[in-house]
Structure formats: C-alpha cells, structure tokens
Amino acid sequence: MHALYTDKAPKPVGPYSQxxxxxxxxxxxxxxxxxxxxxxxxxGFREQVEQVFSNIQxxxxxxxxxxxxxxxxxxxxKDLSLFGEFNRLYEEFFRGLATKPVRxxxxxxxxxxxxxVEVEVVAFAGYNP
Numbered sequence: 001m002h003a004l005y006t007d008k009a010p011k012p013v014g015p016y017s018q019x020x021x022x023x024x025x026x027x028x029x030x031x032x033x034x035x036x037x038x039x040x041x042x043x044g045f046r047e048q049v050e051q052v053f054s055n056i057q058x059x060x061x062x063x064x065x066x067x068x069x070x071x072x073x074x075x076x077x078k079d080l081s082l083f084g085e086f087n088r089l090y091e092e093f094f095r096g097l098a099t100k101p102v103r104x105x106x107x108x109x110x111x112x113x114x115x116x117v118e119v120e121v122v123a124f125a126g127y128n129p
Contacts (some may be wrong), residue, residue, distance in 0.1 A: 010034035013112060019059050026063050027121040030076070031055045032115035045116050049089045052119045060123060064121035066073055067094060069123040073103040076118040080107040086117065 003017040004026070012018060012029065019028045033048025034055070036039050042051045045051060077086060083105065094100050101121070110120050 003050045004059065005064050006058050006062040006064075009055040010036045010039065011053070019063065021063060024124055026060070026065060026069070026128045028056060028059050028123070029122045030074075030118040030120040031059075032112060032118050034113070038041065040047065041113050041115055044112060045079075048116050049086060052117060053093045055088070056119065063123070063125065065123050065125050068097055069125055070101045070121050071096055071124045072122040073101050075103065075105040076108045076111060077105060078108060078111055078116045100115060 001020060001022045002023060004019040009031070013034075015034065016029050019026055021027075031052045032041065033051035035051060036055065036058070045076055050120050056070075057067070060069065075086065075090075075091075078082060086105075090103075
C-alpha cells in the first residue's frame with residue numbers, strides 16, 4: 001500500500017492522502033471543486049463539478065489510469081435539487097464508456113469549505129502487490 005500525490009490536484013486540506021494504491025485498487029479521497037493553481041474553491045455548481053472531475057482525472061493520470069478504471073463513485077450533494085444537473089455533467093465526464101461505474105448519491109447539509117459537491121472514487125487497475 002502506498003500514497004500517490006500530484007500537484008495537478010489540490011493539496012489535502014487535512015491529514016489525509018490524495019489517493020492510496022492498495023493491491024489492484026486506487027482509492028481517491030473525496031474531491032471538492034478546489035482549483036489546484038489558486039487553492040480556492042471555484043464558484044458555482046457547474047464550475048465546482050467540472051473542477052472535481054478535473055482533479056479526479058489528474059490523480060488517476062498520476063497512477064497511469066483513466067476514467068475507464070473507475071469502478072465506484074460516491075457523490076455528496078449539498079442541494080439535491082441539483083441532482084439532474086449533476087447527472088448531465090457526470091454523463092459528460094463518462095461519455096464514451098460502455099460500462100459506467102456503480103454510484104451512490106447522498107444529500108448532505110454541509111461539506112468542507114462550504115462546497116456544493118464532493119466526489120470520491122475507487123479505481124481498479126488489476127493486481128499490483
């Protein structure tokens with residue numbers, strides 16, 4: 001088991017790793033819409049979701065993985081009325097993949113930094129001791 005880090009995604013805002021590779025799995029910490037260049041949360045729901053997916057993509061690339069390796073997604077939405085808009089952006093991110101990952105979406109009252117959305121993923125790359 002070992003941690004992965006890239007400066008193309010935001011630095012953790014607490015005592016945790018961006019991602020941990022364990023066996024053939026890569027576990028990504030929940031990502032909020034922080035721009036890694038400015039260190040600030042993007043404004044607006046769409047902007048935050050797009051930044052979240054960009055951050056996830058950057059972390060996956062550090063592990064030489066892509067969207068097609070994602071097997072599970074957990075989504076935390078501060079406002080469930082944005083569920084439909086999130087789905088449209090989610091579909092864009094996973095466009096072209098024959099098999100979409102499993103997903104859970106949860107409505108929450110608050111997220112770190114007062115973010116509107118947080119997304120965590122698990123990716124599978126095959127056995128890697």
